[in-house]
Amino acid sequence: MPEVRTEFHWRVMKAFDDAIDAMNYEMVIYPLFSGRRLERLHNDTTLLRDSDGAVFCTMNMEFLLKRRIDFGKNIVLLESQSEDFDCVYLDNFLGGKYAAQLLLDNGVKEFFTVTFEESNNVLATENFEKRLLGFSKTLEAAGYRFGKDHAVYTSFFFDTAHERIADILLNYERPGIFALADNFALEVLQTASAVKKTPGKDFFLVGYDNQSWTERAGLTTIQQPMEEMGRKAAELIINRIEEPVGYIQPVKFLPYVVRRKTA
Numbered sequence: 244m245p246e247v248r249t250e251f252h253w254r255v256m257k258a259f260d261d262a263i264d265a266m267n268y269e270m271v272i273y274p275l276f277s278g279r280r281l282e283r284l285h286n287d288t289t290l291l292r293d294s295d296g297a298v299f300c301t302m303n304m305e306f307l308l309k310r311r312i313d314f315g316k317n318i319v320l321l322e323s324q325s326e327d328f329d330c331v332y333l334d335n336f337l338g339g340k341y342a343a344q345l346l347l348d349n350g351v352k353e354f355f356t357v358t359f360e361e362s363n364n365v366l367a368t369e370n371f372e373k374r375l376l377g378f379s380k381t382l383e384a385a386g387y388r389f390g391k392d393h394a395v396y397t398s399f400f401f402d403t404a405h406e407r408i409a410d411i412l413l414n415y416e417r418p419g420i421f422a423l424a425d426n427f428a429l430e431v432l433q434t435a436s437a438v439k440k441t442p443g444k445d446f447f448l449v450g451y452d453n454q455s456w457t458e459r460a461g462l463t464t465i466q467q468p469m470e471e472m473g474r475k476a477a478e479l480i481i482n483r484i485e486e487p488v489g490y491i492q493p494v495k496f497l498p499y500v501v502r503r504k505t506a
């Protein structure tokens with residue numbers, strides 16, 4: 244898995260670990276957040292060889308396979324879609340559609356996103372792209388054009404978009420903002436507080452994940468069923484270990500709207 248960037252990862256992993264622990268298996272986390280760690284797996288496959296199976300969380304499996312590392316046959320992908328491996332994934336296109344519809348329902352005329360551009364090929368999945376596609380397609384169907392100039396880029400670890408967000412809040416009338424992760428929505432809320440703008444009144448905001456703090460903040464968000472996804476990944480990997488030649492099982496989860504005061 245990558246570095247634990249958000250609450251999503253530790254909640255999914257906690258649910259996964261609880262499930263496999265109940266079946267007398269143990270989890271070992273190997274974070275692939277650098278090329279050097281990937282190279283170690285390539286040069287020394289002891290960890291993989293001594294494992295019963297491998298679950299890849301939020302990772303670009305196509306890129307990893309090109310590195311010709313033998314990950315074994317018992318593989319499950321978590322938060323990735325594949326026709327070649329058992330996988331657990333969310334319908335992110337639908338989540339993006341929900342976000343757009345929420346903002347449209349609030350009478351928004353100017354739309355923005357706060358997102359993140361992945362520079363590490365190992366971690367470059369299509370999840371954010373699908374959220375954005377669902378969002379933009381829904382706006383287009385409603386007669387609005389979403390341009391790339393309305394996409395604000397920030398970071399998971401550093402609040403880097405305060406100035407751009409402040410510009411939007413101060414210069415557009417009741418804009419609608421889709422933060423493609425709750426972490427980014429928090430940056431919007433902090434900026435709004437600094438410039439004295441009220442969510443749900445001066446602007447509208449939709450996040451993504453439904454992290455534990457969002458209820459207290461009144462953030463409208465798109466929920467991922469994190470614990471259910473973790474438990475399903477555990478079920479799939481145990482089934483794959485016990486029946487290695489079984490059919491490929493893709494499992495799609497659906498997001499749902501948690502509506503609060505920001506939209």
